[in-house]
Every structure is written in C-alpha cells, then in structure tokens.
Amino acid sequence: MARRSDHTREELKELALKSAEELLNDKSASELSTRQIAAKMGYTVGTLYQIFKNLPDLLLHVNARTLKILYDDCLALNLTSDNHQKNILAYANVYLEFAHSHPGLWELIFDNQILNDDELPDWYLQQVNSLFSLIEIQLKAIQPGASATEVTKTSRVLWSSVHGICTLSINNNLFAQSACSSEELIQSLISHFIMGWTTPTKQKARGKSE
Amino acid sequence: MARRSDHTREELKELALKSAEELLNDKSASELSTRQIAAKMGYTVGTLYQIFKNLPDLLLHVNARTLKILYDDCLALNLTSDNHQKNILAYANVYLEFAHSHPGLWELIFDNQILNDDELPDWYLQQVNSLFSLIEIQLKAIQPGASATEVTKTSRVLWSSVHGICTLSINNNLFAQSACSSEELIQSLISHFIMGWTTPTKQKARGKSE
DNA sequence: GCAATTATTTAACAATGCTCAATAATTACT
C-alpha cells in the first residue's frame, strides 16, 4: 500500500507524538519502543522514520511539548503578587505537580540515556531558557541590584535544586525513610535559599558571589 | 568446558564488577551490555547470570561500590573544622569531583531506567543513609536546637539539590549558555541555603518549618 | 488508462537481556 493519505505529514507527526505521550502514561521512558508507538498509530515503524530522524529525535519533540505545557501552566498562574518568593514557589509547584501527574514525561525530560544532550537544537534550548526567564524575572524583582550574571546563576541553582528534589523524591525511594513530602522539601529549599540570598551580607566568605 | 576454577565465586564477582566499572570509563550506562562485561572478563554471559540475578542486580552492586568510595572519600577529608558550612561544602565537592571524574559511575547511581528503585535492598539503603548522616551531623552542629525531623529533612533538601546541580551541569548542557561552573552553583546553593536556614526567623510565612 | 511518483510496508541486520540444554572438567567413590 502507499500514499493512503489518511493523514498529512503534519497529522502523522501529531499522531506519533500523541501516541508516544499516551504510552508514557503507563510505561517509563525506557520501556517505550518504536514498534509500540507505530502500532498505537496504526502504522509501521518505517513510517515513523519518515517523520522523525530516529527515536531520540521523536522523544526530543515529545519533550518540547512537555516544556511548552510547563511554560503555559506557569503563565496560567497569572502571578501578580509582590511576594516574589511565593511566586517562585508557585512555579516550583507547577513542576512538582506535573512530575507527579506525568512521571513518564517528566522522566523523559531529564533522561540522559535516551536523549543525546550533546547537541540540543537551538529551538529547544530557547524553550528551556524561556522557562528559566520566568524565575529570573522574580529574582530580579527580589534584588534589583543583582547583576544579570548573578540572577542567571541563581536561577540555575534554584532550577537544578528543584529538579533534584523532584526526580529523587519521585523516581527514587531514597526518601521513604525520611517521611517528608516533596512539597515540604521544595518549600524548605526555596524559603531558606531566598532568605539567605537576600540577607544583607556582612562579611561573606571568599569566593562568594555578589 | 567446566569447572575451570580459574576463579572462585568471589573472584568472579570482583572481576565482573571491575570489568563493568572499567567499561563505564568509556561508555555511558545505557551503552553497557552483559556480553561486553562478560567478554572483558574472559567469560560468557551465562557465567554472569550465575553470579548476579540479572543486569540491574549487577549494576546495583556497582553502585554500592561507588557509594562506598564516596563515603570513604568523605571520611578521608577528616573534617575537624568548626566551620560546618565549609564542611558541608567540602562534602558537596567530593560528590562533584567524583561526578566529573567518573561520569559513567555517577550517572548510574541516579539512573532510574536501569535500576529498579522500587525495591532497593536494605543493605543498599543503609549505605545511602550513612552518606546522609555525614551531612546531618554537620547540620546538627550548626543548629543544635533543630529537631531530628528537621535535620533529616534539611539533609535531604541539600543532597537532592546538590544532586540536581551535579547531574544537570554534567550530563545536560542546559547551562552552557550561563557561563557558570558547577562549583560556583554549589557554592551559591550551600552558602545561601545555610545562611537562610540559620537566620533567626522573625516572622516566617505560614507553612514554614522550624 | 498508462507511467511516474511516493506513501507505506515488509524483511532483514545487528545487538540486546536472559534461559536452558549441551558440554567438558573436576571431584568422589569403589
């Protein structure tokens, strides 16, 4: 058979991504396979390779959609409060809630095995940056005097830390013994870190920023 | 052939683990295979399955050895300083340096695909806990008044955050654009977080711990 | 309505984790 034209190229792409995403509701990223995705689409593997370069490429596009959802969820919060620490916490909770409700998709974002992070395309990096910038805006509001470099750095610290808490507390049961929820951990991280970040530095140790 | 007795059961175990570790010097965890390990040992896959239940089991033992190295490295620091924040930073740098010098082993520790974290054995969890306890000792020294729960929680927050920074900055190039080293990020995290944690709480927001 | 195009499939390759029957070397026993 050929040129069934049941779906346009664009529809096929959408279909493939949606199929992969649905499969990730039930399985983890490592259990996902091209044949499974193709089967769910009602097509064969060969078709998949006409739309995407390979499986990592497909998964990269899944990730891009996930990042967009995260970004939109953050925007949907419509934060207007002057309590910028509370705002950052709200953003963190968007991550956390998404990680809890879509562990498969979340896992995939930070999966270094499947994705080859060595050469992430520009359009993807820009999406990541726009997420960072949300935090940077809040940080800048907290300390208007901070340099751009310092704000960037701080946003990375916060994002990485939130990420660490999300992954370790969700995929790993290393915390089973310490009966504290990931919400609590993130609350602790952000409140204490921001508190320390904004505390007037009397005489900070060498190597300290700001 | 049979019963070559070239190696005892225990020697085989050691040989297998060492072979896996050596392979991880050049490849990432996902590229590791049973046949490769067996070949490096000078044996066949079948032998591997007489020593370990399966590949995840083997890798779990690799991880256990990595954790031991980390723990020993921490002890070797022989920290006696009263500057407990500095001590924690020293521990963090042990992690970071190990992650940099042995990315394959480091990656494996936090790999949720390969390892099935659902049911980590007790002896493994205890190893993790002993690493945590090093941090907890320092935290307890910083704030003797803090409850055991609070100290445990805080150690988890710090460990997760350090982990997040290590993984994201090593495997992921999301930080390529923000020209700051992982050392700087960790320094920022720890100094600010501890500062915030120890800052006398005048009137903290609701939900705050301590 | 025939020919060119192309969407889709099928088959195939190499490699994976894992199992189990075949095999060969060492012990145990007479």
Place this chain on the structure above:
DNA sequence: AGTAATTATTGAGCATTGTTAAATAATTGC
C-alpha cells in the same frame, strides 16, 4: 586407577530492540 556423579562454563536460541533499504501498492500527472 578408573568409573560415576557433580558442576562450572559454554553455546545456541528466543524474543525484543533501533534502524535501514528494498519491495509493494496506491495515488497523481499526462
């Protein structure tokens, strides 16, 4: 010493994986 029981090790095999490339069938253009 020589046969029998034991067992360490292998090798073949299964199902699955990602990926490619040739075969196939349907649509378009003439």
